[in-house]
Amino acid sequence: MNKMEATTKIDSMKQxxxxxxxxxxxxxxxxxxxxxxxxxxxxxxxxxxxxxASSHEGDNLTERSDRMLWYKGPCLMDSLNMAKPQRRVKQxxxxxxxxxxxxxxxxxxxxxxxxxxxxxxxxxxxxxxPGHLTGEVISIKEGPTESDEGFAGEYIGxxxxxxxxxxxxxxxxxxxxxxxxAKPVRSFTSQTIILNYPxxxxxxxxxxxxxxxxxxxxxxxxIKTKLDRKTMQKLEDNPPFVRKNDACIIKWRPxxxxxxxxxxxxxxxxxxxxxxxxxxxxxxxxxxxxxxxxIDPPVPEPDDEADMEAALEAQAEAVRLTETx
Numbered sequence: 001m002n003k004m005e006a007t008t009k010i011d012s013m014k015q016x017x018x019x020x021x022x023x024x025x026x027x028x029x030x031x032x033x034x035x036x037x038x039x040x041x042x043x044x045x046x047x048x049x050x051x052x053a054s055s056h057e058g059d060n061l062t063e064r065s066d067r068m069l070w071y072k073g074p075c076l077m078d079s080l081n082m083a084k085p086q087r088r089v090k091q092x093x094x095x096x097x098x099x100x101x102x103x104x105x106x107x108x109x110x111x112x113x114x115x116x117x118x119x120x121x122x123x124x125x126x127x128x129x130p131g132h133l134t135g136e137v138i139s140i141k142e143g144p145t146e147s148d149e150g151f152a153g154e155y156i157g158x159x160x161x162x163x164x165x166x167x168x169x170x171x172x173x174x175x176x177x178x179x180x181x182a183k184p185v186r187s188f189t190s191q192t193i194i195l196n197y198p199x200x201x202x203x204x205x206x207x208x209x210x211x212x213x214x215x216x217x218x219x220x221x222x223i224k225t226k227l228d229r230k231t232m233q234k235l236e237d238n239p240p241f242v243r244k245n246d247a248c249i250i251k252w253r254p255x256x257x258x259x260x261x262x263x264x265x266x267x268x269x270x271x272x273x274x275x276x277x278x279x280x281x282x283x284x285x286x287x288x289x290x291x292x293x294x295i296d297p298p299v300p301e302p303d304d305e306a307d308m309e310a311a312l313e314a315q316a317e318a319v320r321l322t323e324t325x
Contacts, residue, residue, distance in 0.1 A: 021059075023070040026052050038230065049079040093180035094118030095266050096156075097212040098128075098172045101165065109165035110141075110157040113174065113213075116268040120176075121149040126160065127177035130184035130257035133167055134177050135160030171214030173259040173269065183291040184257040187221065190272070192284035193229065193247045197276065200241035207281065209252070211272035216258055218274075222251040249287070262286050 030050045037048065051060055052068060053076050059065035060075045074082070096113040103109050120126075124137045140147045141157045150156040159165050168174075175182040194201065201220065209218040226236040227247040242248045263270030263285035270286040 021052060021065075021068050023068075026071075046084070049073060051076055051079060092117045094120055094124075094126075094174070094176045095182060095261070095269060096120070096174040097268065098168060098170055098174060099213045100170055101168050102157075108159060108163065109168075110159055111165055111168045111174070112155075112157045114155045114268075115150050115152050116266055117152050118176070119149055119151045120156070120158070120174075125177045126174045127181040128168055128172040128174055129182040129259040131167065131169060131172050133164060133172070135162070135164030135168075137161075171212070171258070173212075182259050182261070184259050185254070185289045185291050187251060187253045187290045188260060188286050189224070189249060189251045189288040190284040190286050191227075191232070191247070192250050192274075192282050194242055194244055194282045196279060197244055197281040200243050201282075202241045206255075207274040207276045209254070209272050209274055211258070211260055211286075212269055214258060215275075217255045218252040219255070220250055221253045223248055224251060225249040250284070260286055260289060262289060 033050055034048070051073060052071055053060040054065075055061065057065075059067060060071065062075060062077045064071070064075055095116045095118060097116065098111050098113045100112045101109055102112065120137060120140065122137055122140060125134060126137060127134050137158050138161045139159045140150050142150065142154050147156070150158070160168075173182045201223075203220050203223060206217050206219045208215055223239055223242060224237070225234050225248060226239040226242060227233065227249065228235055229245065229247040232247065239248070242250075259269070260272075261269040267285075272284055272286070273280050274282040274284075
């Protein structure tokens with residue numbers, strides 16, 4: 001979906017033994033796919049390629065198949081080569097959603113994540129939300145290679161001074177403590193499309209929201225507006241409920257502190273899906289956030305080992321409090 005930061009759409013249709021390569025059947029499926037994309041709000045300035053292909057037979061993968069002379073579009077490889085690479089912003093404030101923290105023998109704990117925007121040189125003092133942790137970067141690796149700096153779009157592992165890395169958790173967001181640090185949110189508002197829910201979604205409904213590297217239950221506290229799914233124009237204010245195929249603006253409250261941002265500021269931190277009963281029932285983008293305005297100040301550098309232990313214990317307690325709220 002272009003609203004979810006996809007700029008190029010390529011659909012490949014596989015052949016089935018019961019459905020030979022008949023043009024009429026392909027055109028029928030193609031029209032259904034295009035209608036689904038339209039209803040989902042996908043609009044692209046680039047052409048949308050819908051390709052009949054067979055991995056088993058090799059049809060339309062690297063070159064056009066002579067068994068479908070009626071198909072005049074590009075093969076799958078040509079479509080991939082035409083796709084434009086995603087641009088990530090290096091000049092904006094640093095944001096790294098933490099994907100994992102691993103322990104490596106003879107090295108220690110390493111935090112892993114993709115730099116969504118900004119850059120991270122050695123010596124940067126990071127702030128982690130919602131854990132209220134701070135730490136100085138002492139090593140950066142991109143794959144097996146040591147680096148002095150990480151840039152937007154790179155997938156890196158990094159370690160922090162004084163074993164602070166041990167306190168970092170999956171789902172935290174790292175940012176520069178001295179340059180627009182990330183903040184946890186109390187609630188957020190989203191433009192949401194309901195995909196497949198059998199009943200009505202009302203105030204009080206709770207679903208499992210998957211956003212960047214975390215999954216957290218979130219409750220609907222307000223359904224602000226119902227929208228026309230094709231035009232996204234307002235249809236109704238404060239509707240009593242929404243249901244399958246509706247587009248709407250919803251205010252959510254997460255069960256615990258999370259760090260997310262508006263989609264237009266950082267797309268990776270502002271797009272999500274909602275799961276319920278092992279099904280994806282909705283997706284959306286974050287339009288507003290209610291952030292905590294005051295964050296804990298950076299922990300001062302300890303003067304001795306005792307102060308070091310006290311500082312680490314204080315940070316560990318902050319983590320425990322955050323995870324239980």
